[in-house]
Amino acid sequence: MSARAAAIEAARALARALPSAPWSEGVLRSVSMLPPAQGRADPYLLKVLRFLAEKILPIRESEEPWAAPQFRLFAEAFMLSSEFQEALRQGLAQVRPRAASAALDLHSGPGVCLEAVAGQWSKLIAVDPSPINLELVEERLVAVGARSYELIVGDCGSLSGRVRDPVGLAIAASPVNWFYDARPVVSRLYSLLEPGGYLLLIAPLERAGGVSPLSPFIAALGGRRPPSREELEDMLLSEGFARLRVREGELLSAVVAVKP
Amino acid sequence: MAVRAVRVLKLRCPECGREAAIQVGEDTLAAAAASPAGLVGVADYHGDHVLVVYVDGEGRDRGVRVFRTLQRGEALRVNPSFLSYTGLVAGFRVSSGGWSVECFAGSPRALLRVLRNEQALDLELRSFEYAARVVEWGGGLLGALERAGLPDLGGLLLSILLLDANATNPPSPFATRLFEIALKARRLTVRVDPSAAELLREYASRVPGLSPRLVDFALSVNGWRLIDAVAGPDPLTIRERLQALMSLERRGVVGFEEVGA
Numbered sequence: 001m002s003a004r005a006a007a008i009e010a011a012r013a014l015a016r017a018l019p020s021a022p023w024s025e026g027v028l029r030s031v032s033m034l035p036p037a038q039g040r041a042d043p044y045l046l047k048v049l050r051f052l053a054e055k056i057l058p059i060r061e062s063e064e065p066w067a068a069p070q071f072r073l074f075a076e077a078f079m080l081s082s083e084f085q086e087a088l089r090q091g092l093a094q095v096r097p098r099a100a101s102a103a104l105d106l107h108s109g110p111g112v113c114l115e116a117v118a119g120q121w122s123k124l125i126a127v128d129p130s131p132i133n134l135e136l137v138e139e140r141l142v143a144v145g146a147r148s149y150e151l152i153v154g155d156c157g158s159l160s161g162r163v164r165d166p167v168g169l170a171i172a173a174s175p176v177n178w179f180y181d182a183r184p185v186v187s188r189l190y191s192l193l194e195p196g197g198y199l200l201l202i203a204p205l206e207r208a209g210g211v212s213p214l215s216p217f218i219a220a221l222g223g224r225r226p227p228s229r230e231e232l233e234d235m236l237l238s239e240g241f242a243r244l245r246v247r248e249g250e251l252l253s254a255v256v257a258v259k260p
Numbered sequence: 261m262a263v264r265a266v267r268v269l270k271l272r273c274p275e276c277g278r279e280a281a282i283q284v285g286e287d288t289l290a291a292a293a294a295s296p297a298g299l300v301g302v303a304d305y306h307g308d309h310v311l312v313v314y315v316d317g318e319g320r321d322r323g324v325r326v327f328r329t330l331q332r333g334e335a336l337r338v339n340p341s342f343l344s345y346t347g348l349v350a351g352f353r354v355s356s357g358g359w360s361v362e363c364f365a366g367s368p369r370a371l372l373r374v375l376r377n378e379q380a381l382d383l384e385l386r387s388f389e390y391a392a393r394v395v396e397w398g399g400g401l402l403g404a405l406e407r408a409g410l411p412d413l414g415g416l417l418l419s420i421l422l423l424d425a426n427a428t429n430p431p432s433p434f435a436t437r438l439f440e441i442a443l444k445a446r447r448l449t450v451r452v453d454p455s456a457a458e459l460l461r462e463y464a465s466r467v468p469g470l471s472p473r474l475v476d477f478a479l480s481v482n483g484w485r486l487i488d489a490v491a492g493p494d495p496l497t498i499r500e501r502l503q504a505l506m507s508l509e510r511r512g513v514v515g516f517e518e519v520g521a
Contacts, residue, residue, distance in 0.1 A: 044462060044463075047459060047462060048459065048462075051455060051456070051459045054455060055455075068512075069453075069456075069511070069512025069515070070453075070456065070512050072510070072511060072512055073460065073511045073512045073513065076463075076467075076511065077459055077460075077462065077463055080463050080466055131434065131437075132510050134433075134434070135432075135510050136511070138432055138433075138434065139467075139468055139469070139507065139510070140468060142429060142430070142468070143468030143469065144468075147430075
């Protein structure tokens with residue numbers, strides 16, 4: 001079953017649901033650039049993305065789209081999809097946990113990534129602009145028996161001085177990150193990492209000459225264009241990261257880098 | 261130490277018709293005798309409303325009244341049978357500038373006091389093992405009360421159940437919002453987004469504390485008042501339903517719409 005086929009099929013549904021608004025044109029253009037879907041669409045992911053397509057207007061029109069209830073539900077459902085879980089698994093396989101260090105998840109969404117690393121790090125820190133997302137994080141962390149965690153309402157622009165000690169793992173993976181430029185996120189996470197600390201990004205990277213099937217959704221949400229793999233690699237290296245590893249999935253890539 | 265019930269008043273609630281057995285203890289008789297009016301109110305929890313029986317110093321029924329919202333200057337005692345719903349909390353008193361509500365099965369030997377501006381919460385606990393956490397959760401309840409003003413009495417008792425259910429968990433920074441919803445439970449209507457419910461059903465088994473069965477429950481209470489939606493035959497069911505609805509609200513499957521009191 002294909003995650004890519006699911007996203008392409010749902011993107012066509014998104015195109016049909018769009019109103020005639022100036023911002024719709026860019027979305028329609030990126031949908032028109034998508035190739036025909038190949039293979040059988042992953043039925044779970046198709047439902048998840050069709051839900052997003054159906055709810056795109058109320059989400060986009062809300063004052064804080066990343067905190068809209070429909071987006072919160074979508075983000076959790078998306079992060080539990082096989083495609084996301086596989087990217088997370090592949091990314092975490094490159095990371096050696098340090099029992100004395102903390103793990104931080106920036107723009108954590110519902111906390112699916114922190115739940116996956118609970119028990120491997122001394123402390124878990126979730127940062128998200130939506131307090132209700134942090135309630136979801138807490139729900140998950142309490143359920144897995146996490147004893148030491150911190151929940152911070154904020155984002156990469158307001159985090160300065162709020163994380164006291166450097167962390168051993170910094171994650172930016174949830175769809176809440178779709179609303180942020182990659183460069184300030186990478187830069188902020190670099191400053192929070194301890195030497196030897198790991199950065200884990202999960203993102204729909206554009207491919208040279210092509211469009212990610214998730215790009216129309218991101219554009220329709222009013223999010224930021226995802227960087228291409230090459231742009232992201234340049235960004236990470238110029239920030240000072242080393243030992244880059246990129247695992248490309250059908251829709252999502254897992255990128256791991258180390259702060260020297 | 262439990263105080264002997266010197267009298268049990270049996271009466272029917274004029275609001276819901278439920279038969280109520282109100283225990284009147286020696287402390288209640290003493291409180292009535294000491295009050296300027298010679299009466300004390302004893303409250304019985306009926307979900308969205310509270311039946312209050314006024315008792316004189318000799319334990320006679322001097323009138324009943326159904327309360328929805330607490331009145332300024334009111335001092336109510338809740339029928340100790342309410343404590344059969346709680347695990348950790350063996351008695352409590354909540355007081356604010358103008359009112360107080362208490363429920364004790366006897367004379368408490370030790371009380372844990374939580375203070376916040378004009379509000380105070382005194383708790384008798386069956387175990388003090390989790391006292392530090394209880395203080396944090398109690399602070400959340402008082403914070404919510406501060407914002408709520410004169411609270412809905414049924415919502416206040418629902419909040420005590422929530423405090424009791426959560427007090428052994430680490431304190432949550434979001435406790436105040438949880439209690440705010442419970443305090444307003446009579447004024448909130450449950451609204452379900454069917455397409456969101458359909459999506460959640462796909463992965464509900466991977467969400468802590470949820471299941472497709474609870475999603476079905478949420479769909480079945482669409483349009484109900486929250487306080488009616490959580491009402492159940494036993495305290496565990498009430499807790500499970502309230503926590504499930506809160507969990508669904510966080511995910512946007514359920515919305516709580518405030519309607520006039």
